[in-house]
Amino acid sequence: MVIKIGSVFKAGGLPQVSTSPFTLRHPSFHFLPDSLAFDLPLKPQDMGSGEKVFVYEDLVQHKNRTDCWLLISGKVYDVTQFLEEHPGGDEVLLAASGKDATDDFEDVGHSDDARELMKKYLIGEVDSTTVPLRKTVKPLASTTVTHQHNDGPGILSKILQFLVPLLILGFAFGLQFFGKKEKTET
């Protein structure tokens, strides 16, 4: 039976770690008598700096004007008090809550001051194993179409432009030649 050190359990909707600073008691094994219950030794760095560890699903419950959390680069920020002050407006923050907002945040190109300010709202981090993978795959159709435009029809139409007049010319000469031949025979 393997337990990942640093895994999170929820009690009353909130993730919890055991009260002892370097141990974590997993509730999945609550059926074990206390004498058999095991505490996993945790190194201080596993605990972070006393920050809470959340699961990704927790974010869904904090995406409104009175309770707004952001997930940026694995860290969770409670920006409820910052909504009104945010220079980019509250709407963008609300739209970026309830999901991984890393790309939204980075796309804006926030200043160093903004990154410093973030620390004020940091409340914990998210268990990375609970975060869905980000989709970065480009649609296949667009690459195929570009490819076809460059090679396929381009070359084919050039060949046809050259061949069609030649064929018409050959056909005309052929008709003339056979027409003359028939006349001389009669």
Ligand code: HEM
């Ligand atoms: C804790 C999180 C955040 C903090 C502390 C923060 C802070 C700031 C600050 C200080 C600025 C002023 C410009 C600068 O110094 O870079 C700013 C601008 C802006 N932020 Fe944020 N921001 C946060 C998250 C986000 C997120 C998730 C978005 C989502 C798209 C966002 C969108 C914007 C936009 C659109 C602007 C305006 C940029 C402009 O007008 O040039 N911010 N933010």
